[in-house]
Amino acid sequence: MNNPIIFSITAVKSESTLVIQTATLYGAQVVVGFFLPALTAFVFSELLPAKRDKSKMDMTKAKLDFYAFPIGPMCRCVTMTLDVLKVDHNLHITDIFSDKHPTFEFHAMNPQDTVPFMKDGSTSLTQAGAIMIYLADKYGGDKSVYPEDMWIRAKINERLFFALSDMYETFRHTHAHYTFAKTDPAPNKINALRKQLKLIGEFAAKTGFVAETKSVSIADLAVYAIYSSYTFTQKKLVNLDDFPEAKAWAQRVVASLNDAEKSSEQYVKQMEQFSREKSGGIFD
Numbered sequence: 001m002n003n004p005i006i007f008s009i010t011a012v013k014s015e016s017t018l019v020i021q022t023a024t025l026y027g028a029q030v031v032v033g034f035f036l037p038a039l040t041a042f043v044f045s046e047l048l049p050a051k052r053d054k055s056k057m058d059m060t061k062a063k064l065d066f067y068a069f070p071i072g073p074m075c076r077c078v079t080m081t082l083d084v085l086k087v088d089h090n091l092h093i094t095d096i097f098s099d100k101h102p103t104f105e106f107h108a109m110n111p112q113d114t115v116p117f118m119k120d121g122s123t124s125l126t127q128a129g130a131i132m133i134y135l136a137d138k139y140g141g142d143k144s145v146y147p148e149d150m151w152i153r154a155k156i157n158e159r160l161f162f163a164l165s166d167m168y169e170t171f172r173h174t175h176a177h178y179t180f181a182k183t184d185p186a187p188n189k190i191n192a193l194r195k196q197l198k199l200i201g202e203f204a205a206k207t208g209f210v211a212e213t214k215s216v217s218i219a220d221l222a223v224y225a226i227y228s229s230y231t232f233t234q235k236k237l238v239n240l241d242d243f244p245e246a247k248a249w250a251q252r253v254v255a256s257l258n259d260a261e262k263s264s265e266q267y268v269k270q271m272e273q274f275s276r277e278k279s280g281g282i283f284d
Ligand SMILES: N[C@@H](CCC(=O)N[C@@H](CS)C(=O)NCC(=O)O)C(=O)O
Pocket: 072, 074, 075, 096, 102, 112, 113, 114, 115, 116, 126, 127, 128, 129, 164
């Protein structure tokens, strides 16, 4: 024990153990003091928001898939939104009147079986209004079709729901009723249509657009998609000339849409052919 060599070896050993222990303790402090807070900050600031905002998680820039029967106004208001926002997409024409609808693949994606239906990366949506709002939020560019101000949005939402619920219901009981039932609609449904056409003119009186915005909003697109379905039914339903304010609004919308209106126009023509054939000439 008193051997000086053994003593000095023992002293060196215990000193290096002390050095290692100190280094380990220091390392642990660095991990706990710096890396852990940094890692926590990274998880909260980058990974968790990315999980909420699914667009950040999409590794590939795959094109959006849109399933529609675009001669119908519920689908046309979305095709117009896609065109106005210039969203690159695959359009899958889905014939809802075909015996094969819904296909197994379509039902697996959308158990509700309805169009419009959209898949964009990991997001899939039904309901025309929900899809329009999503597109405007994600691809809205300068946000003019759906400004971020909550008061402006509230009015746009109100008029969007007016179109997609009230106007669409009237469309089903008038235009679609003639097409499929081939009999006159109930008089109160024609009255509802006349009231809605008058309202469109009143809504547009303030700024020229139905949701009191300075330019076309998604509410104008939804109202226009349904309004344009009445252009070839005037002999049988209502004469659009009886509602000059609504007519002036429609012309204003068409003028501001430029090329985006072309696809809608082409689908309205297809709708005319479809409705005339199905109804057995009732609109002639
Ligand atoms: N409230 C829905 C209505 C969708 C809807 O009823 N779509 C019809 C065509 S306009 C449809 O897909 N029908 C076929 C089916 O239900 O199988 C929306 O806004 O998208």
